[in-house]
Amino acid sequence: MNVTKAEVHVMRLDDYVPLLGAPEIDELRALAGQLSGRTVQMVNSTAMGGGVAEMLNRVIPLIQELGLQPRWDVITGGQDFFEVTKAFHNALHGGPYQARKEDFDLFLATNELNRQRLQFDCEFTVINDPQPVALIEARSKQEGHWIWRCHIDLSHPNADVWSFLRPFVYRYDAALFSSPAFARQLPIPQYLFHPCIDPLSEKNVDLDPEWVSSVLVRYGIDASRPIVTQISRFDRLKDPVGVVHAYQIVKRYMDCQLVLAGGSASDDPEGEIVLEEVRREAKNDPDIHLLNLPPWSALEINALQRASTVIVQKSLREGFGLTVTEALWKKKPVVASAVGGIPAQVIHKHTGLLVHSIEGTAYQIRFLLSNPALAQKLGEQGHDHVREHFLITSNVKRYLTIFLHSLTHS
Amino acid sequence: MKKADHPFRFVTVSYLTRIENQTATTLGELRDGLEKCSGGSIFYHTFQSLGRHHFLTEGFSNDFAQWVLAALNYPVLAEQLAAPDIRGYLTLNDLRSDLLRITDDYCRSRSEEVGRVAFEPFYFCESVEVTIPHTSEAWTLEEFRRGLEHLSNQSFHYHFLVSRLRLGLRTNDFSLWFENELGLPTLAQRTNYIDVYTNTVEGARAKLFTFVDRELAA
Numbered sequence: 001m002n003v004t005k006a007e008v009h010v011m012r013l014d015d016y017v018p019l020l021g022a023p024e025i026d027e028l029r030a031l032a033g034q035l036s037g038r039t040v041q042m043v044n045s046t047a048m049g050g051g052v053a054e055m056l057n058r059v060i061p062l063i064q065e066l067g068l069q070p071r072w073d074v075i076t077g078g079q080d081f082f083e084v085t086k087a088f089h090n091a092l093h094g095g096p097y098q099a100r101k102e103d104f105d106l107f108l109a110t111n112e113l114n115r116q117r118l119q120f121d122c123e124f125t126v127i128n129d130p131q132p133v134a135l136i137e138a139r140s141k142q143e144g145h146w147i148w149r150c151h152i153d154l155s156h157p158n159a160d161v162w163s164f165l166r167p168f169v170y171r172y173d174a175a176l177f178s179s180p181a182f183a184r185q186l187p188i189p190q191y192l193f194h195p196c197i198d199p200l201s202e203k204n205v206d207l208d209p210e211w212v213s214s215v216l217v218r219y220g221i222d223a224s225r226p227i228v229t230q231i232s233r234f235d236r237l238k239d240p241v242g243v244v245h246a247y248q249i250v251k252r253y254m255d256c257q258l259v260l261a262g263g264s265a266s267d268d269p270e271g272e273i274v275l276e277e278v279r280r281e282a283k284n285d286p287d288i289h290l291l292n293l294p295p296w297s298a299l300e301i302n303a304l305q306r307a308s309t310v311i312v313q314k315s316l317r318e319g320f321g322l323t324v325t326e327a328l329w330k331k332k333p334v335v336a337s338a339v340g341g342i343p344a345q346v347i348h349k350h351t352g353l354l355v356h357s358i359e360g361t362a363y364q365i366r367f368l369l370s371n372p373a374l375a376q377k378l379g380e381q382g383h384d385h386v387r388e389h390f391l392i393t394s395n396v397k398r399y400l401t402i403f404l405h406s407l408t409h410s
Numbered sequence: 411m412k413k414a415d416h417p418f419r420f421v422t423v424s425y426l427t428r429i430e431n432q433t434a435t436t437l438g439e440l441r442d443g444l445e446k447c448s449g450g451s452i453f454y455h456t457f458q459s460l461g462r463h464h465f466l467t468e469g470f471s472n473d474f475a476q477w478v479l480a481a482l483n484y485p486v487l488a489e490q491l492a493a494p495d496i497r498g499y500l501t502l503n504d505l506r507s508d509l510l511r512i513t514d515d516y517c518r519s520r521s522e523e524v525g526r527v528a529f530e531p532f533y534f535c536e537s538v539e540v541t542i543p544h545t546s547e548a549w550t551l552e553e554f555r556r557g558l559e560h561l562s563n564q565s566f567h568y569h570f571l572v573s574r575l576r577l578g579l580r581t582n583d584f585s586l587w588f589e590n591e592l593g594l595p596t597l598a599q600r601t602n603y604i605d606v607y608t609n610t611v612e613g614a615r616a617k618l619f620t621f622v623d624r625e626l627a628a
Contacts, residue, residue, distance in 0.1 A: 023562040030422040030542060180533030183429040192427035192535065338530070348480065388563070401424040404540050 010061050011200055019199050031400040032066035040070040041122035045131035047074045048295050051322040052128050052151055058198040062396050073118050075132045077110040085131045091158035093317040099160035124403055133168045145406040148172040151319045153340040154182045178320040179341040195320040196395035202298035215303035226256040226369050229308040231323045234262040234274040239314045242358050244281045249362035261291040261304055305330050310368045314361050315339055325390045328382030333375035335364040351382035411550050414591035420544035420557050423568040425537045434532040438524040441513045443534055449502040450536030456496055458537050481528035487516045500578045555622050563611045597625050
């Protein structure tokens with residue numbers, strides 16, 4: 001088993017000034033000035049694919065530029081470990097799970113192997129999500145500040161899995177959640193920590209319209225007709241089948257195309273099965289485009305979002321829903337389920353439309369397709385909302401703030 | 411241009427949102443929460459919510475009113491809870507008392523609605539504030555203008571609105587300094603009258619720039 005050092009792309013703070021203004025960036029520098037030279041370790045379970053890896057990939061270089069000393073470590077494990085953590089993930093989201101002792105044993109054994117191979121000597125250690133939560137065992141003395149960053153919705157966790165994980169969580173100094181609804185009754189302080197997108201990443205940077213058109217041509221999508229898109233992994237909790245059903249209702253009333261484009265992550269073995277389920281429901285409709293994109297498709301996803309008339313995120317459960325953030329940043333009207341962190345982004349009738357069912361999704365898609373001026377207004381207000389709260393610079397600011405707060409309250 | 415005896419010291423502020431273990435799923439529980447929650451929580455759901463959604467000039471600017479409308483569909487109470495102007499309060503306990511009084515009055519008149527379960531819970535949160543001195547300070551109005559250019563929205567909100575609680579006065583950091591240090595009571599008053607409910611934070615800041623520029627040109 002080898003420790004993976006994740007690849008880090010470099011972006012400079014000054015690159016964000018044209019988007020956010022100099023004051024916001026100056027204030028990051030002012031806050032960071034109090035933390036110069038402090039060491040930070042971020043740990044998660046995948047270096048590529050999924051929102052967490054994307055965020056870390058962007059946050060860490062900025063923290064480094066601000067004068068702190070960050071390090072990013074990725075735990076490793078076999079296919080069986082990631083099947084267990086995927087089952088835990090679904091169970092923590094409220095899905096069915098049959099507790100098995102061997103699953104818990106494998107989880108602990110893999111965490112222990114990673115604990116032995118990784119080095120834990122930083123002043124701030126941020127453990128992301130449940131997969132590496134047991135690494136808190138590495139905290140032999142009360143040194144440093146250990147923070148658990150939970151990106152998933154824990155509002156209805158499976159009791160067996162949560163009971164197993166909870167004692168580890170209790171030993172952290174603080175827990176960070178993407179929404180107040182995810183927080184549990186914990187004896188440690190819990191903070192709201194919105195995830196973020198990077199406006200300068202390949203997935204969000206402005207694109208040449210010709211490139212956008214070329215992507216549509218490549219995937220056989222008609223640019224002259226409305227495009228309804230959901231970008232998500234092929235995961236049951238994202239309800240891609242429900243999106244197909246909503247599209248089929250819309251299609252009875254108006255012409256449109258549906259794009260379901262999903263990446264894949266190394267810690268998600270379930271994607272192929274779900275994609276097959278969606279194919280069955282799509283019934284060879286030529287206006288349904290199912291795109292199983294590889295992890296290096298950020299520019300293509302960006303183009304698909306920019307080309308879309310309406311963007312949907314019909315998740316049944318959601319951590320935060322960074323694809324919603326991406327859509328809002330691109331000033332797109334969004335129809336999204338009122339689950340997880342989505343209501344923090346989509347303020348109903350102000351920055352998008354919230355829905356609770358397939359029928360509601362279909363109705364709001366039709367409403368937006370029929371009212372382009374309102375759709376545009378929602379998109380613009382959504383963009384402002386993201387600019388203020390959900391960009392990478394806000395995330396860096398929150399990290400600096402919790403580090404400063406931890407130092408003054410330790 | 412007059413030079414102040416004491417400079418205006420700009421502050422960099424950043425907030426964490428602490429999630430409390432207190433929630434409400436009915437109006438009755440919201441009422442109890444209003445009574446028992448921390449001052450920091452009242453601050454977060456009123457003063458801070460105005461700053462968080464500053465890009466909107468429509469909808470309710472405090473979280474209690476927003477939840478009562480969106481999760482309980484009680485528009486009358488929502489309007490009443492949104493009515494108190496936070497600029498009129500010098501302490502959070504005064505604001506809490508008014509919010510409680512409004513809620514109690516409503517509960518008395520519509521007792522059948524007190525126990526109805528909301529569409530989604532209300533989560534009480536509170537702000538954790540971290541401040542550090544900004545690098546710039548101003549001794550004159552010109553220097554103040556330059557400093558204002560380098561202030562983020564959050565820090566502007568801190569000086570312009572949050573300062574009322576800190577000062578315990580019906581004014582703000584900017585107006586206080588204009589009046590006491592520069593002898594400019596008219597500018598102080600105009601600044602204090604900028605309406606934070608009908609302007610975005612950017613809009614409020616643009617107005618302040620206009621007033622300062624007018625004063626500099628006079």
